[in-house]
Amino acid sequence: MSAAREEILARIRSALQDVPAGERAGDVTVAREYRTSDDRGADELVELLCERLIDYHAQVRQVAAGEVGRAVAEACRELGLARVVVPPELAADWRPGAGEGPEVVEDRGLSAAELDAIDGAVTGCAAAIAETGTLVLDGQGPSGRRAITLVPDHHICVVSEDQVLGLVPEAIAGTASSVRERGLPVTLISGPSASSDIELERLEGVHGPRHLLVLIAR
Amino acid sequence: MTDAARHPTFPQAARAALADTQLRHNLGHATHTIRAKRAEVVAEVPDWEQLREAGRALKERVLRHIDDYLLELEGAVQAAGGVVHWARDARECNQIVGDIVAAHGANEVVKSKSLTTEETKLNEALDRRGIRAWETDLAQLIIQLGDDTPSHILVPAIHKNRAQIRELFLSKLDDVPSDLSDDPHELAEIARRHLRKLFLNTPVGISGVNFAIAETGTVSVVESEGNGRMCTTLPEVLISVMGIEKIVPTWQDLEVYMQLLPRSSTAERMNPYSSLWTGVTEGDGPREFHLVLIDNGRTDVLADEIGRQALNCIRCSACLNVCPVYERTGGHAYGSTYPGPIGAILTPLLSGLEEAGSLPYASSLCGACYEVCPVKINIPQVLVHLRHKEVKHSTAAGGLRGRLAGEHLAMRAMARVFADRRLYEAAQRSGRLAQWPLVRGGKIERLPGPLSGWSSMRDLPPLPRQSFRDWWRQRT
Amino acid sequence: MTGGAPRRASLFITCFNDTMFPQTGQAVVRLLERLGVEVDFPLEQTCCGQMHFNTGYADETVALVHRFVRAFADSEVVVSPSASCVGMVRDYYPRVAEVSGDPGLAREVETIRPRVLELTELLIDRLGSDDVGAFFPHRVTYHPTCHSLRMLHVGDRPLRLLRAVRGLELVELPEATQCCGFGGTFAVKNADTSIAMLSDKIRTILDTGAEVCASADNSCLMHIGGALSRQRAGVRTMHIAEILAQTEGSP
Numbered sequence: 020m021s022a023a024r025e026e027i028l029a030r031i032r033s034a035l036q037d038v039p040a041g042e043r044a045g046d047v048t049v050a051r052e053y054r055t056s057d058d059r060g061a062d063e064l065v066e067l068l069c070e071r072l073i074d075y076h077a078q079v080r081q082v083a084a085g086e087v088g089r090a091v092a093e094a095c096r097e098l099g100l101a102r103v104v105v106p107p108e109l110a111a112d113w114r115p116g117a118g119e120g121p122e123v124v125e126d127r128g129l130s131a132a133e134l135d136a137i138d139g140a141v142t143g144c145a146a147a148i149a150e151t152g153t154l155v156l157d158g159q160g161p162s163g164r165r166a167i168t169l170v171p172d173h174h175i176c177v178v179s180e181d182q183v184l185g186l187v188p189e190a191i192a193g194t195a196s197s198v199r200e201r202g203l204p205v206t207l208i209s210g211p212s213a214s215s216d217i218e219l220e221r222l223e224g225v226h227g228p229r230h231l232l233v234l235i236a237r
Numbered sequence: 238m239t240d241a242a243r244h245p246t247f248p249q250a251a252r253a254a255l256a257d258t259q260l261r262h263n264l265g266h267a268t269h270t271i272r273a274k275r276a277e278v279v280a281e282v283p284d285w286e287q288l289r290e291a292g293r294a295l296k297e298r299v300l301r302h303i304d305d306y307l308l309e310l311e312g313a314v315q316a317a318g319g320v321v322h323w324a325r326d327a328r329e330c331n332q333i334v335g336d337i338v339a340a341h342g343a344n345e346v347v348k349s350k351s352l353t354t355e356e357t358k359l360n361e362a363l364d365r366r367g368i369r370a371w372e373t374d375l376a377q378l379i380i381q382l383g384d385d386t387p388s389h390i391l392v393p394a395i396h397k398n399r400a401q402i403r404e405l406f407l408s409k410l411d412d413v414p415s416d417l418s419d420d421p422h423e424l425a426e427i428a429r430r431h432l433r434k435l436f437l438n439t440p441v442g443i444s445g446v447n448f449a450i451a452e453t454g455t456v457s458v459v460e461s462e463g464n465g466r467m468c469t470t471l472p473e474v475l476i477s478v479m480g481i482e483k484i485v486p487t488w489q490d491l492e493v494y495m496q497l498l499p500r501s502s503t504a505e506r507m508n509p510y511s512s513l514w515t516g517v518t519e520g521d522g523p524r525e526f527h528l529v530l531i532d533n534g535r536t537d538v539l540a541d542e543i544g545r546q547a548l549n550c551i552r553c554s555a556c557l558n559v560c561p562v563y564e565r566t567g568g569h570a571y572g573s574t575y576p577g578p579i580g581a582i583l584t585p586l587l588s589g590l591e592e593a594g595s596l597p598y599a600s601s602l603c604g605a606c607y608e609v610c611p612v613k614i615n616i617p618q619v620l621v622h623l624r625h626k627e628v629k630h631s632t633a634a635g636g637l638r639g640r641l642a643g644e645h646l647a648m649r650a651m652a653r654v655f656a657d658r659r660l661y662e663a664a665q666r667s668g669r670l671a672q673w674p675l676v677r678g679g680k681i682e683r684l685p686g687p688l689s690g691w692s693s694m695r696d697l698p699p700l701p702r703q704s705f706r707d708w709w710r711q712r713t
Numbered sequence: 714m715t716g717g718a719p720r721r722a723s724l725f726i727t728c729f730n731d732t733m734f735p736q737t738g739q740a741v742v743r744l745l746e747r748l749g750v751e752v753d754f755p756l757e758q759t760c761c762g763q764m765h766f767n768t769g770y771a772d773e774t775v776a777l778v779h780r781f782v783r784a785f786a787d788s789e790v791v792v793s794p795s796a797s798c799v800g801m802v803r804d805y806y807p808r809v810a811e812v813s814g815d816p817g818l819a820r821e822v823e824t825i826r827p828r829v830l831e832l833t834e835l836l837i838d839r840l841g842s843d844d845v846g847a848f849f850p851h852r853v854t855y856h857p858t859c860h861s862l863r864m865l866h867v868g869d870r871p872l873r874l875l876r877a878v879r880g881l882e883l884v885e886l887p888e889a890t891q892c893c894g895f896g897g898t899f900a901v902k903n904a905d906t907s908i909a910m911l912s913d914k915i916r917t918i919l920d921t922g923a924e925v926c927a928s929a930d931n932s933c934l935m936h937i938g939g940a941l942s943r944q945r946a947g948v949r950t951m952h953i954a955e956i957l958a959q960t961e962g963s964p
Binding site (some may be wrong): 023026027030035042043044045048049051052055071086128129131132135150153170189192195198202203211212 | 511
Binding site (some may be wrong): 247248251252255258294302561562565566597598599600601602603604605607608621623624625626627628629648649651652655656657658663664668680682687688690691693695696697698700701703705706707708710 | 726728730731732733735736738739754756757759760762765766767768769770771772773774775776781805817859860862863864879890891892894895896898899900901903904905906907908909910911927935938939940942943950
């Protein structure tokens with residue numbers, strides 16, 4: 020294996036004879052003239068996020084910050100979810116209250132088979148990107164482990180207003196320390212699962228949750 | 238035996254493909270639809286050209302220093318608990334992957350789509366070791382069940398229609414109701430049920446890699462269906478195979494490619510799922526992560542200063558979708574893992590002109606591909622460059638290339654004529670004389686020999702009695 | 714593209730126009746003289762080498778590049794009725810100079826490149842007007858060639874010129890930006906695919922109901938016109954220069 024490594028590196032060096040010996044990677048100019056920040060106001064961003072999420076067939080509701088728990092419970096009732104999984108660090112007032120709806124199971128390392136028997140996941144997120152209608156989960160806190168937003172058929176994701184960013188570069192910047200310092204897994208979710216593999220007709224829900232509901236807490 | 242002896246040249250393969258009306262119909266519809274959607278979704282982005290330029294420049298930076306970046310990536314992946322393997326060629330890659338699978342006593346793996354593993358023919362190699370690799374991408378599953386090969390980078394089963402897919406599922410999968418219709422939604426449901434069992438129970442997953450961040454050791458899979466997430470999250474052991482060129486320098490640089498790729502490929506603002514993981518995370522995802530770095534000819538591409546830009550490719554397939562040749566011939570006519578405009582340059586560079594010498598000519602040089610390439614690969618420039626290499630190559634091979642020798646002689650003779658005014662004017666005059674047996678009723682309807690390809694569908698006007706320069710001389 | 718109207722322009726006719734479509738060159742001369750531009754024709758010109766270069770015979774193109782830069786060495790402005798040939802000179806001559814390894818040739822190429830203009834570029838950018846005083850009372854559709862569109866980026870210059878022609882009914886060509894399938898030697902080396910592409914281009918042209926299909930490149934027109942002729946379609950092709958050269962007095 021290390022023979023392969025040395026040989027590949029040697030081939031590379033011989034292939035790059037036109038690159039001057041003193042040149043460093045940073046010497047290759049990269050013009051960054053694209054947008055990296057967004058000055059749209061919160062209301063505009065929330066509106067845009069809703070529009071974009073709906074465009075890709077997620078469901079969206081705006082709720083008052085204090086009403087999230089109730090909205091989650093209501094949604095679970097509407098969707099017929101009897102058991103939902105939540106990250107242990109999901110805020111108490113974002114969970115459906117006891118007796119109000121589904122059985123709430125905290126994720127303390129549920130297996131894939133156990134998750135398969137669960138109807139939906141309720142999570143928060145690290146950020147949302149308005150321009151693309153994207154949720155950013157970072158594998159910690161309210162985002163939860165990756166498997167819980169993958170195996171159950173429903174995902175209810177709560178986004179608080181101040182988490183809504185305008186552009187992709189902003190979200191990448193926002194997750195940088197989680198990745199650099201803690202090596203956390205980041206998942207970008209934009210709508211429920213889809214495929215265009217049969218005659219290019221867009222099909223929803225092949226694998227992964229077939230239903231995504233986003234609650235925006237204001 | 239090289240592939241050249243096994244598969245036809247592009248013109249030969251194209252002739253057969255052009256007559257396949259089902260393919261023409263499916264592909265024409267598909268490419269025109271996606272083409273329009275892409276244009277629409279790109280038009281929304283006010284800084285698209287700036288993103289393209291950054292996408293190109295970042296790749297230039299990576300390629301010029303790829304050895305340093307690979308070492309940085311290796312260090313970062315290892316620090317995050319992953320294992321890095323290096324493979325010089327397809328055989329070595331397949332060996333490494335097979336060994337890891339066998340070491341875990343597994344005889345089944347779930348696979349998310351990876352063109353690189355198509356390139357190395359990994360599934361066949363695993364099969365020979367008694368390991369069944371289940372393709373989980375819907376189109377790849379369709380291809381696998383039909384013992385077929387992909388014809389498009391993004392929608393590999395585009396050449397199949399719903400009725401054909403229904404037939405496949407009925408004959409090759411278990412527990413399929415006999416009254417299954419050909420409604421795509423029902424077909425997708427069958428695939429979902431079949432694959433879900435596998436996802437939840439298979440201990441080893443194999444994936445490709447869209448981008449690998451050197452700075453952090455982060456590896457990513459960008460997808461729509463969720464099977465990528467399934468393969469990279471649920472199994473205990475994950476093996477990801479990546480071509481060495483897939484490197485992006487820093488985490489922040491993802492901001493460019495995560496905008497360029499979705500809009501260029503599926504024509505969406507963002508694709509449904511992108512997974513970005515770094516090594517192993519305790520309690521979340523696989524316990525063991527292996528990254529296989531593969532060369533398999535990429536260092537040859539790197540060595541070609543003009544061809545090197547082909548390694549910018551982020552496999553979006555935008556070029557396929559706008560190519561007037563690809564839309565009519567489909568991917569199989571290119572006889573390689575990578576079809577379309579990118580295939581026409583990458584395949585000869587990876588595999589050599591002996592195998593793929595006809596591919597650089599499979600283009601009218603219309604330039605539509607370059608216009609849409611998110612990382613600004615100047616495909617027409619590389620095509621012409623490869624044609625130059627092909628001419629030199631086949632000239633050096635001398636008498637072995639009998640067919641091409643005629644063209645060499647004719648082109649060299651014409652160049653000599655054009656290089657000398659008197660010879661040129663003499664040729665004009667003798668052309669006018671020589672054509673008279675071919676002119677009927679003021680038209681030339683039949684041309685001899687290799688030029689008959691022209692006259693099979695086109696008339697030619699006869700050479701006029703007076704050339705422009707004759708007229709000019711007369712008036713002055 | 715700097716500078717105002719040139720007093721004089723050297724015509725770069727191109728080998729196939731010289732030999733097969735002299736009427737296009739005659740039209741360019743008539744048109745430019747009418748607009749007050751004196752035209753000269755350096756007889757030493759032959760071929761820009763595009764066919765050779767694009768087919769992979771880069772080494773053979775070197776002599777042709779030498780010939781071109783010498784032939785037009787004294788020209789302030791070089792004008793050509795062929796976008797593809799202008800594209801060859803402006804975009805690819807530097808590469809041929811590189812192949813030749815001759816720094817002198819590279820310098821000569823750099824000097825000549827900015828002086829070479831495609832006809833519609835000269836008319837719109839340097840002579841400054843859409844209206845060249847033409848009269849052509851026919852239904853016309855315009856096919857934008859790939860080189861003019863994607864290499865030279867001539868944009869809507871040809872359409873602006875055609876719109877200003879008195880009596881001319883301009884019909885938009887559907888899917889106009891689709892390649893016609895000529896591609897030089899592609900039409901012969903990949904004849905089947907070329908014909909498939911051409912079939913769709915012919916169909917869209919016939920759908921417009923136009924009597925004339927115009928373009929800024931006779932190479933594409935030879936290919937398109939060849940099929941229209943074979944099909945006895947009753948539609949003819951004309952280079953845009955020939956339309957613009959027509960006035961009320963002289964059809």
